[in-house]
Amino acid sequence: MRILVTGSAGFIGFHLARRLLRRGDEVVGIDAFTPYYDPALKEARHEILAQHKTFVAHRLRLENLDALRKIYAQGFDAVVHCAAQAGVRYSLEDPRAYIDANIVGTYNLLEAMRDSPPGHALLASTSSVYGANARVPFFETDRADHPLSLYAATKKATEEMAHAYAHLFAVPTTMLRFFTVYGPWGRPDMALFKFVKAILAGEPIDLYNYGKMRRDFTFIDDLVEAMLRLLPVVPGRPGARQAPVEGDSLSPQAPWRVVNIGAGKPTDLEDFVAAIEAALQRKAQRNPMPMQKGDVPATFANTDLLFRLTGYRPATPVGEGVPAFVAWYRHYFAP
Numbered sequence: 001m002r003i004l005v006t007g008s009a010g011f012i013g014f015h016l017a018r019r020l021l022r023r024g025d026e027v028v029g030i031d032a033f034t035p036y037y038d039p040a041l042k043e044a045r046h047e048i049l050a051q052h053k054t055f056v057a058h059r060l061r062l063e064n065l066d067a068l069r070k071i072y073a074q075g076f077d078a079v080v081h082c083a084a085q086a087g088v089r090y091s092l093e094d095p096r097a098y099i100d101a102n103i104v105g106t107y108n109l110l111e112a113m114r115d116s117p118p119g120h121a122l123l124a125s126t127s128s129v130y131g132a133n134a135r136v137p138f139f140e141t142d143r144a145d146h147p148l149s150l151y152a153a154t155k156k157a158t159e160e161m162a163h164a165y166a167h168l169f170a171v172p173t174t175m176l177r178f179f180t181v182y183g184p185w186g187r188p189d190m191a192l193f194k195f196v197k198a199i200l201a202g203e204p205i206d207l208y209n210y211g212k213m214r215r216d217f218t219f220i221d222d223l224v225e226a227m228l229r230l231l232p233v234v235p236g237r238p239g240a241r242q243a244p245v246e247g248d249s250l251s252p253q254a255p256w257r258v259v260n261i262g263a264g265k266p267t268d269l270e271d272f273v274a275a276i277e278a279a280l281q282r283k284a285q286r287n288p289m290p291m292q293k294g295d296v297p298a299t300f301a302n303t304d305l306l307f308r309l310t311g312y313r314p315a316t317p318v319g320e321g322v323p324a325f326v327a328w329y330r331h332y333f334a335p
Contacts (some may be wrong), residue, residue: 001231002026004076004118006062006109007083008061009033009042011118011187012124012178015224016080021052030071030083032061036090036097037188044332045185062105065112072112078231081123082107084155087189088128088294091151102154103161110161114169120234121171122227123162125217127179127299128152136266137302140177140249140258149294159258167254172234176227179262179301183220183321184328192322195276195284196329204285205273211267211288213296216262218267219321226261229310245308262301263314275318279326 003020007013008029017027029049033039060067062083085091085101106123113121130138132146148151159175166173182192195205207213229249235255236242244250250257273284291297307313 001077002028002075004028004030004072004079004082006030006079008057009046010082011185012181012220012223013082014049014078014185015183015220016082016227017049017055019224019228021049021055024054027052027060028056028071028074028076030058030060030062030068032083033059036087036258041185041188048227059245062108063100065108068108069112075116076118079109079113079118079121080227081106081121083126084229086151086187088149088151090189090290091149092293094148098150098154102254103157104157106161110171111163113171114165117171119172121162121173122230123158123173123175125159125175125177125258126152126155127177127247127260127301128296129156129159129177131296131301132288134302136298137264138260139247139302140260140305141247148296151294163251163254163256166235166251166256170237170255172236172255173235173255174215174230174235175258176230177258177260177301178223179216179218179260179299181218181220181223184325186220186325191272191323192276193329195273196280196326199276199280199282199284202285203321204287206287206289207269207273208289208295209291209297211269211286214266214300215269215272216261216264216299216301217272217318217321218261218314219316219324222263222316224305226310226312226314229299229312230259230306233309245304245305247308249305259306259309260301260303261306261314262299262303263316264303266298266300266315267318271321272318275322276326279323
């Protein structure tokens with residue numbers, strides 16, 4: 001297949017692109033290499049992808065519609081949209097970055113696809129869209145109308161925009177709601193990376209909500225496997241598709257659905273820290289702090305729909321995933 005991957009130098013986009021290349025697909029990657037975190041990490045990821053002859057890279061902001069149209073005109077069997085301005089807390093500091101990258105960037109990609117839709121478009125969303133929902137686990141059919149951060153609001157907006165384009169222009173679309181993805185080559189702004197760095201430096205780690213947090217930590221390899229299995233599961237047009245499966249989020253008006261990708265097993269933050277301590281063989285200095293604005297105390301994915309569509313559920317426990325990250329971290333930052 002010939003696949004366009006946006007955000008190919010990012011954490012998830014890189015891992016997905018590498019799996020696609022290894023199985024023999026041709027990948028065209030787009031990334032802006034923004035300085036939200038050290039671009040050197042992004043450069044290192046792209047250097048690995050560039051070792052494959054079937055990888056073509058473009059340095060480009062998706063806000064540049066004309067340039068994006070020229071790339072898309074090459075024609076693609078599938079599009080996987082991972083590029084975004086991520087992070088709940090950073091959205092309090094630089095909200096404009098989220099409007100530009102997430103709203104405008106996604107709109108431009110949808111515009112590029114409208115006249116010549118790919119066979120399937122997978123667009124990354126987030127568990128943050130569930131916002132203030134109190135009922136757990138989160139089902140795709142739950143209402144997600146009360147986002148608690150601008151980041152969540154922009155990602156929910158991309159879901160609604162994609163539905164409109166799926167309806168108006170028959171762009172077959174699956175929205176992927178990711179749940180706290182972690183693993184080797186992870187983002188420096190995420191808890192695992194920050195905790196490992198701080199513990200090795202003998203510095204305290206900040207535990208928000210005084211450590212009373214639960215997250216549905218999802219190992220990167222599991223996430224990518226789920227994405228690959230969803231690629232051929234294309235939502236069809238109303239009147240010309242298979243009947244929805246039980247609990248399906250398939251739209252009655254468009255070739256569009258949303259799917260949770262999570263471990264389906266929340267982990268207490270203290271247990272997550274304990275796994276890090278075991279992997280590092282060092283104790284953490286804890287700095288309990290109040291809840292941050294825009295954050296939620298718990299996330300928990302129901303993954304029944306993913307299983308019914310693909311026969312797959314993420315299964316890597318934190319006790320295996322955390323040591324895998326620590327091993328990568330020690331190797332990457334070895335003196």
